[in-house]
Amino acid sequence: MPRCKAGIIRGLRPGSALHGFTLNTSPSVPPLVETARPSACPGLFRVVQALDGGICRIKLPGGSISSAQARAVAEAAQQFAGGVIEATNRANLQIRGIGEAHAALVERLVGAGLGSSTVSGDDVRNLMLSPCAGLDRHRxxxxxxxxxxxxxxxxxxxxxxxxxxxxxxxxxxGEALAMLxxxxxxxxxxxxxxxxxxxxxxxxxxxxxxxxxxxxxxxxxxxxxxxxxxxxxxxxxxxxxxxxxxxxxxxxxxxxxxxxxLSVAPVPVSDWCRRVDTQPLHLGVHPQCTRGRVYVGTVAPLGRLDPLMLSGAASLADEYGDGTLRFTPWQGLLLPNLRERDAPHVIERLQQLGWLCSPTQALARVIACTGSAGCEKSRADTKHDGLQLAALLQQQDTELSVHLSGCPRSCAAAHIAPVTLLAVSPGHYDLYFREAGQPGFGALHARNLTIEAVGALLDARSRSPF
Structure with missing residues (x-):
């Protein structure tokens, strides 16, 4: 059985925002006006099927979304899907577990102003900015x-x-907060x-x-x-x-x-050196370029959030910010333009909702793909194992960042993480460490480890003076 299969938007009302569009890639159903092109990647107008239901990907311009749009995503996920929302490593959102109500879900999102003006234009809106574009003091x-x-x-x-x-x-x-x-x-x-x-x-x-x-x-x-x-x-x-x-x-x-x-000839650039800040600026409270204004950065546990988390963050953006949220490639979001004195209360409220706001929280440093609960290519339940590993790392006070991948495709990480666990069977992983010059996940360190063995090995490595 193929992993992904395009869904069809059916039953649209004449005059509705999507009337005349179909998501079908099968030649047996002719398009009405415009058809989303074949692809294994989900999109707004192309729902693809996984083990846990359909997936719809919402591409956000520069990662930005209004509070009203965020509520629309939360409501659509709650009403038409399983209530599972994902923050992606390209600063977008996904809704998982979509059932038969493809059309109603997509129509709700399009009605909220999410998506491109055409079906064919939706796929190519892949433009990454700093989540703090326009606000970063170092821009x-x-x-x-x-x-x-x-x-x-x-x-x-x-x-x-x-x-x-x-x-x-x-x-x-040149922002300090940038995914490089x-x-x-x-x-x-x-x-x-x-x-x-x-x-x-x-x-x-x-x-x-x-x-x-x-x-x-x-x-x-x-x-x-x-x-x-x-x-x-x-x-x-x-x-x-x-x-x-x-x-x-x-x-x-x-x-x-x-x-x-080109109308102007490019010129050579010598001694290029892009400033790189290794601090976790996507978490916690940080000053903006405007005096007295800050942003609060947070991440969703293992990239997963529910409608309450999203709608709650939208309410905080309205109450304390400027009514916008900015999603980040660290699978989280920023609430920008807050008054500095309000930031501690905003963080407290975010944590009550289930968001992670501190790099001292081990779970904020662990990423994992969908895993075998939602993807048939995955060899392990990476979400479950990621929670178990984070609990071990928290007990050990280990500050390493870890990536769990259910197969070699590495869907959760678009970069080489410091530590990668590649699943080989349920609950068992090969362990890789990032190493300069090594392709793929880096250098293979150990094979077929349980999560407990991984935790012990990472603890010993963090305590080693070498």
Missing amino acids: LVDIRPLAEDILASLQSHQRFHQLSAKFAVQLDA EHHHDVWLSATEVEGRMMLAFGLAGSPVDPPLAAVPLAVGHELVFKILELFLDLARNDQARMRHLLAEYPAADFLAQLTQR
Whole structure:
């Protein structure tokens, strides 16, 4: 049985927001107006089936969502699914356990203003920003206007809808709070070159990598547009990602062709060094660029939240913030624009709802994929085992970050974690440590360990002076 199978939106009322759309990828049911393209990835207009029901993915622009939209997600999950919501490592949301009411659920979300203006444009809205974009004290520029322009082009330019649903762009403005470990097909990062604000850019990497070149900030939208057009001109059908193309087509040749298409020639960038902050700035209280204003960062346990957690956070955003929430690639959210004096009370309320707000909580440092309860490819119940491991780590006062993966696909982590457990059978894992130069999960350290054995080994490692 295949892992994912596209669902169909049926029974839409004439005149409703989705009337005329179908999610069916089977040729036996003809599309009415526009059909979501075949893909194993869930989307807003494409519900895919897993062991625990249908999955609908809601892509959030820059991770941002209003309190009213957050309540709509919570209500839809409660009414039409199993009440399980997931925060993803791309700062999006997923609803799991969807039953037969595909159409009503999606119509509710679209009615709340979630999703693109077209079905085909929904897949390609993969644009990552810092969750603190525009607010971070270390930002060089407010990157959000450029992000809005790029998102508009991704949704409206029909040719870009040919891009893979996984093709992704990152915009970085030098914020201290930024996910720099996820690789993107295209990345841009603000920098000053001879007193002028520029965008360094690169392909199939992240802002910690050496850039290809840089362009003036005002050329950023044109740059992304031309990169995507050139990629589609050069890539074969089997080259869905930028790394696939660059494996055969040198980056220098790509840059040469790109230069011919741009109105302003890119310039070399020497001595590139993106500032990297290793503090857990996505958790707890942190100051913003506006004096007296802070944000509170939190994560959902193992990326899972329920409708009460989401609606409760939305109420806090209304009562103490600006009515917005910003989801993060650490599978959590920020409540921005709080008064500093209100932050302790907001944290207390979040913790009462079930959110994790401190890096001293071991569970805040553990991530796990869906596991065998929801995915037939998983070899273990990673969510259950993750809770067990977190309890052990809390007792041992071990501060390592751990990733549990039910199979080699690594759905829960888009980067190499310091410690990875790869399931081999129920309750048993191979243990990997991240190591420079090692591909995949890193260096294999031990095989076929129980969770108790993993806990003991990590405890001994944390106590070792070497």
